[in-house]
Amino acid sequence: MARPAGTKGSDTAERVRRAALSLFARHGYAAVSMRQIAAEVGVQPGALYNHFPTKQDLLKDLLVNHMRALIAAWQAQAVAGEAPDAALERFTRFHIRYHLERTEEVFISYMELRNLEPENFDAVERLRRAYEDVLTAILEAGAAAGLFEVRQPRVTTRALIAMLTGVGTWYRPGGPLSKAEIEDIYLTLVTRSVTAGPTPPGGTD
Amino acid sequence: MARPAGTKGSDTAERVRRAALSLFARHGYAAVSMRQIAAEVGVQPGALYNHFPTKQDLLKDLLVNHMRALIAAWQAQAVAGEAPDAALERFTRFHIRYHLERTEEVFISYMELRNLEPENFDAVERLRRAYEDVLTAILEAGAAAGLFEVRQPRVTTRALIAMLTGVGTWYRPGGPLSKAEIEDIYLTLVTRSVTAGPTPPGGTD
């Protein structure tokens, strides 16, 4: 597992990525200048262009790599052939844990989509869709197995992911709840919401 | 003489508000220039400053007024003394309906918070908190009445509001689902998630 020879070199690109990530998360892509990023890295603005051809490429790099890493992390956790209810728990816990550990990446992934040029936007959307497919598949498998009751798997997927991802907007380390407690609370919400239960009072159709 | 009092001619401020709302929603506060807003209104940039002293004040005006209008709209719908389950349905349907009708206000209210200067941020946060209190109170009343099972009303409030508000990020008029169907689907998710049901596999550990 030794680092491949030749990877020794300048880690400037990585330091640029980290500075940009942090600044974009705090102030937003449009509000952050290349000068600010350069200052954070400790380099002159021109030097950034040795590593990323444009500011837009820097944003795309961050968003695409985040989605790729997210998907790869899930794949490392997923257990093939697992029962849908166990898979839903695994996914829920994974999603919360991962999103609480990468709040900056998560934040800009949801906030800066509109600042991507169309081509880059599409690339990220394809990856996002691939990630959503994971949950949709679990929901559909659970419904097929009679474990879950899900009317619109795609809609439900988005509703649940919005709910789970939302945790990052208010969670702060050191708050009254541990990450484990948060996981449990959200898991309960998720599980119940896809399990046949009391029909809501007004329920139309 | 039928002119309503206070409507003294120039509605430029209102047109500025609308142009800014639409542009901020599409491109983000930081990415929109006062020039662009002025052009949309059909006025010279300097004229904007007769109505809003700074760009920041324009943003604050939009966010504060949105939150005030949201709260006022709920108060016009709320039924005092209603049973918690009926109130939950009323709130859920109201929230979705309102948020599907004001997608731009909703969007910037969640996206541009970080672009508010601290004082303005606090003002908006107080209003947001007041709105969340509505749902928290319903959940607590329902739990007290034995209708709901809610472990952390504050956390659950945020989780549900994130889920419900998220609808605006993907809903597009003319899509396969009507607003009424969407209301029903989300209502089911919400209701189940706060109703005692099957314990999730992993339990509370």
Next chain:
Amino acid sequence: MARPAGTKGSDTAERVRRAALSLFARHGYAAVSMRQIAAEVGVQPGALYNHFPTKQDLLKDLLVNHMRALIAAWQAQAVAGEAPDAALERFTRFHIRYHLERTEEVFISYMELRNLEPENFDAVERLRRAYEDVLTAILEAGAAAGLFEVRQPRVTTRALIAMLTGVGTWYRPGGPLSKAEIEDIYLTLVTRSVTAGPTPPGGTD
């Protein structure tokens, strides 16, 4: 001596003059905006244009009126046929006293000349020249009478007026010296400087 009928009305013009005088003196003509002047007067910017057609006219009004008032004040003090040495003292004391009482007018009269458009500049310069003529005449009369020794009356006039006027740049009421003491000190400097005395070491070479 009753005020002529019809002069009762709005003193806005006078309040504008005073606000402009004070602001120009403190910050300079170019650095003061019509808005600032209007704010000081307690009026909207547009209202200024009912009294002065342009900002430039306001400056010209202040400078021209200052020079006219200065000359008129001297004429009220001057004693026809007075001996040159007594006249020099009278002039010196008058100049210092007047300039210590109108520091703002004096200041802008020397500072803002270059901000006058050519026509207005010429008008002020003619008045300034008329005032300088007073001292020049005294010096020339004194030289003719053998009381003074003055090589270049015009140059000397300017040197002495620069010296005397300079008092306003450092005098502050409440300082260690009274106005009377200052008058005396400067009078001594002036008198000696035009009186035949010890030849300076380096002579005329």
Next chain:
Amino acid sequence: MARPAGTKGSDTAERVRRAALSLFARHGYAAVSMRQIAAEVGVQPGALYNHFPTKQDLLKDLLVNHMRALIAAWQAQAVAGEAPDAALERFTRFHIRYHLERTEEVFISYMELRNLEPENFDAVERLRRAYEDVLTAILEAGAAAGLFEVRQPRVTTRALIAMLTGVGTWYRPGGPLSKAEIEDIYLTLVTRSVTAGPTPPGGTD
């Protein structure tokens, strides 16, 4: 290899200084725009900011450097231990000569003080005070030696410096008087004014 150390190519900063000096002297700091300066230098406005962080810094640079150069120039001329009357002549001639050669720097040094922000103003005032100290020391030494009669050395210093510096406000090369003649005239005025002579008629009363 003959390039003097430190002369690494771009002398833009110096050209900016010179353009700003000339423009400030002619029109006043507040009335000159960075665009005008840039145009005079032959560069885009933004380029100025590679050399001076703000317009204010440019002004401060000019005033501080002028005062430093003035003091250094005097120090290069001063003769330690010289008799006070000779020193007064040396100082007077030096001051006039220097001020006639640097009319622009002198002019803005007296005109633009009020446009300095407090911190910068204080820095310049300290230097000005240091320069005044030179003349004050000469006057005091001369008074102690019985050569001069000076009532208030500090006040007299300011009066004489105002007189001497004022020469720049009317002197134009090519006029009827040579610089040497002007030096002589002013030297006579200065010398007499600090030398015991005829008491002015009105005395001290």
Next chain:
DNA sequence: TATGAATGAGGATTCATTCAT
């Protein structure tokens, strides 16, 4: 790779002035 200086465009805001009311 990195620097420092430059460009050309555009940022928010302010300006003197005008004018209908």
Next chain:
DNA sequence: CATGAATGAATCCTCATTCAT
């Protein structure tokens, strides 16, 4: 006379980007 809203131009300064060194 005064207001309030508007104009059109200008303000200082910052931007992403380029490029010779």
